[in-house]
Amino acid sequence: MNTIKNKLFFTCDYMEGAHPDIIKRLVETNMTQSVGYGLDDFSESARNKIRTACNTPEADVFFLVGGTQTNATIIGAILRPYQGVISAETGHISVHEAGAIEYGGHKVLVLPHHNGKINADEILKCIESYRQDGNCEHMVMPGLVYISQPTEYGTLYSKSELKKISEVCRENQIPLYLDGARLAYALACPENDVTLSDIAKYCDAFYIGGTKCGALFGEAVVIPRHNWIPHLFSIIKQNGALLAKGRILGIQFDMLFTDDLYYKIGTTAIEAADVIRKELQKKGYEFAFSSPTNQIFIILDKAKAASLSEKVEMGFWQNLDNDRTVMRIATSWATKKEDVVKLIEIL
Amino acid sequence: MNTIKNKLFFTCDYMEGAHPDIIKRLVETNMTQSVGYGLDDFSESARNKIRTACNTPEADVFFLVGGTQTNATIIGAILRPYQGVISAETGHISVHEAGAIEYGGHKVLVLPHHNGKINADEILKCIESYRQDGNCEHMVMPGLVYISQPTEYGTLYSKSELKKISEVCRENQIPLYLDGARLAYALACPENDVTLSDIAKYCDAFYIGGTKCGALFGEAVVIPRHNWIPHLFSIIKQNGALLAKGRILGIQFDMLFTDDLYYKIGTTAIEAADVIRKELQKKGYEFAFSSPTNQIFIILDKAKAASLSEKVEMGFWQNLDNDRTVMRIATSWATKKEDVVKLIEIL
């Protein structure tokens, strides 16, 4: 890919290194000595900024390396062996983590999705159906609800939807975990009404994604209630998820939460996506479903998709039928305005 | 630690960021677009350089993030459920990985260590003792031998020792895995006679350490025989060990294997350690054991250790008795000559 000239890439949101401000800070701090494993001052500073941003002064914050690792480690830490995690059938943990949750010993209890989302009623029904089953002790107990914001389909939970899910969870003593791999793109989206504080209020654990939102890598796990997961440090180590030079994560998240960088990163991507969306609409393109964040899913007939693919690389999503395919256009913090113009010209 | 003035740090070999050449390259390549998951050109280039350095043109090379992760993933991939891994009782997997191997379902079968090393005779005895036991099917079958070069004690296997262990393993159809977390410091050590080619020849899998040898993070797993571990990509993903922006690992290892950087990094550390060792010997310090690499283990009485700790931070190793303690001095690619001079003055 590095060598192809004159081709545009809108394949995904992790094609470059890191946001230049992050790189700059890594360079500046490179020769500073620090202790390892996230006990350094950079990490502590980042943790404090995240606590402030989430309005959770007591929160535990841990920095892990990647999304699958984070999901497997935290979900495994929360669940007891006989419990499973409720997820949309389209959830990342259900489909695209190579069975990491099951490898950790837990069943993913899937619910049907509605443009990537699950709803409070169906969650409740799933929990009640377990509890009312005379044979429930022979079955996997729902022990956690997993959602992502935005979802795999680029859609958003509204504040009221999130609140309802949280209420069902709390009434049933089942924790709620939110996967924020692309959270920057939700937070920066004009349609979004869910803040970091809301997430911290309604969820028992969540992570703020770095890898897909401008960092080299890294995910910041937030546990609003201090020590809600005892010995999480050891659990992270045991899962091979403890970075020796934890400072590299600390420095990156410290920058992401300095001068609103995390929001700016999201805004760049969302503005580019909005421009593309509007132009596509004008040109009469059909969308597979409505997604307001940095991912756009368009329906193309296969001949068109093939001819376009010579000039622009999009992500293959799925075949709709024999003639038509769904392609994904993803923008990011690194999307250049001139590339957006070129893309529109091509399409 | 960041703010303490006039104090020296010889605590460990991962207190700074990365070697400046690596940082420079990360900056240069930052805005280049590439595909994810290690399928990019940077990673391919790094793989080829490693294949050349190891004299194994067919080798599979995978880049993972950290040592515990690498050990757990690769050992878990090699062993069958009923098998365990033979290791020195002092091996990293036995003591300092928070039970990651057992979390993956496997017993660590410990052998006594000799300054951190195990020997071919005792390995053979362990295997034969299992095979000759009438109840062996009720016991854990040895399925892999784990060694590290240098060991936890900074000691080195000689080529003839490595060869003997390898022969015992092959005669008994048990693979041999080498943990090279600090391999640069072995390769650069004048006492060392084991090359990368030797390791590739005598081992079935090993990793070349980046985290403790000048990279921000990263370990390069080498499997000399192509496809010896089928579907390792999926296994890595399932273990949460697949970096989305795999290029960051590729770029780092590409630099480490350009212009002998990996060897230079080792040499800097070894030269500093040699200077310190000689001076300590002159001054009459006693060593806990002889270690020719970048770690020096000195015996101090506790009062002396306490007074030194105000001026120089060393790593605590263990209490020898009520009065004396063993402290570790570690050098690295980042150790400055002036700090070595200062250290000698203080000691």
Place this chain on the structure above:
Amino acid sequence: MNTIKNKLFFTCDYMEGAHPDIIKRLVETNMTQSVGYGLDDFSESARNKIRTACNTPEADVFFLVGGTQTNATIIGAILRPYQGVISAETGHISVHEAGAIEYGGHKVLVLPHHNGKINADEILKCIESYRQDGNCEHMVMPGLVYISQPTEYGTLYSKSELKKISEVCRENQIPLYLDGARLAYALACPENDVTLSDIAKYCDAFYIGGTKCGALFGEAVVIPRHNWIPHLFSIIKQNGALLAKGRILGIQFDMLFTDDLYYKIGTTAIEAADVIRKELQKKGYEFAFSSPTNQIFIILDKAKAASLSEKVEMGFWQNLDNDRTVMRIATSWATKKEDVVKLIEIL
């Protein structure tokens, strides 16, 4: 339950101890001394009779205690960590084993069921869909197909259906495993055209159920190809599935395969079920689906179900809608003719 007078029980097929012939033999052999762990002469005799019945002189035969244990142990022994097992969504391993398969690290890949069965086309589609997915290495690889005969719904695979599934599996190098928890009731069913030899021919592993077919407990695992699963003895031990007094299993299966007892046990149950089925049909009862074996699923309105439950205990299956419920009537080797007559009178 023991004390309720004048009530009939058609709840399930494991309400009594063991078939009297088995009990008699346990009494006769009680004081004979033997070695443990299935290495005794009784077990060897049983293994040989099973090999003969399956027409597989080379087969490995192991006796385990229960169904969930057997499924978890054997499926776990066959799969590699990155693989999952294809099953009907209604399969026992999918629903009623408390997540034992996931506890062992593997995902159950569910297919829609057709009266409890899955078909060759959908299995093939599932395998191809995985293999054709560009991201398949991020997903769980199908590594085994699980079916049961009869199914959870009491239905049967025909020989041609089984053959087709087997062909799809073999063309795709994916083994086929058959759960025969109630196999006696399939083998004795007039509609059935699948023999033990057929099963041994078309499957790579299967078990002949004892617990629900007249034994105190016990399942006989048959691996037609000798040593196809190496070190299975150790795997069984590690799964806590090795009975110390293995002879108790050997004696029971030796009896089950003496003088056609296993078939006779099935016949008793099937004949009783057939009588009940015919009478219910005459009386105009509606069946939830057609099941030719020892389980009958009838649709009752809830008032009727409630009034019947005072005189006869059936198994609750599921609510069909607000007014109607599906109840299961199960017969067994122990079903008495007079109780069948009474049941028909009541219904």
Place this chain on the structure above:
Amino acid sequence: MNTIKNKLFFTCDYMEGAHPDIIKRLVETNMTQSVGYGLDDFSESARNKIRTACNTPEADVFFLVGGTQTNATIIGAILRPYQGVISAETGHISVHEAGAIEYGGHKVLVLPHHNGKINADEILKCIESYRQDGNCEHMVMPGLVYISQPTEYGTLYSKSELKKISEVCRENQIPLYLDGARLAYALACPENDVTLSDIAKYCDAFYIGGTKCGALFGEAVVIPRHNWIPHLFSIIKQNGALLAKGRILGIQFDMLFTDDLYYKIGTTAIEAADVIRKELQKKGYEFAFSSPTNQIFIILDKAKAASLSEKVEMGFWQNLDNDRTVMRIATSWATKKEDVVKLIEIL
């Protein structure tokens, strides 16, 4: 073994079926109908008798099938993922369970044994050593202490030893689990001063062994504090350790705790062992160590061992040196007085 005439077998304590009283009761109750999974009246009766015998009216009692299964299930249910279990290096879970504990994800933290026992001081030292280690979060946390009564060496913890261990455990918030695979032989031993009530008082969980103490199979897990392990039923099911016809376990333990049968069974074995021990002492045989229960460990030179093995089968224990071997003589509830006489003649 079944066919060898005129040879004596003192190999182990599970060579026969079950105590005749148990067999008789299984015959009597065979056609009684009952619900499954241990919810039947027989099991409830057995639970109540065990509660009475242990002086723990609130205890949870579960019946499992075998020892390895019980240890793996209960230890796995108690430990959190980052915790390991402290055991004598000679403990059954450490050596002879094919790695079942590690398969469940947990390290066995071994302590040196003293004739099979561990002591309170060394347990305390192990716990403190973990807690005082600056790197303890990188290590496996002791989360449970495992002992057995009698031990693998046939030795006994005295009441004061057990009390001390229990105190260390409770002061450090670490539960204590006792494996009573051969508990009948401890309870019936004149040297023993530890009652079932003591065990229930000092331990957080333990099991009363059936398999090696006169039952066909079965172990009764006792959790003195009700619901101390929540959802243990599901955990047992998930571990494949739930017997469908749970009544078979209930009936056996109901008999074992009727009319002191469990104590009588122990007494028969101990009396036989005492006779043998005294005679051996008279004849000048040397014991490998002193064991007061139903196992006797004698040192034989190899020629003698070989010649004896033609007339009597003993259990091979270990080679002492090139010339001498340790052999085990085990008695049981089934040991006949005339066989004891014959054995003494032979020796």
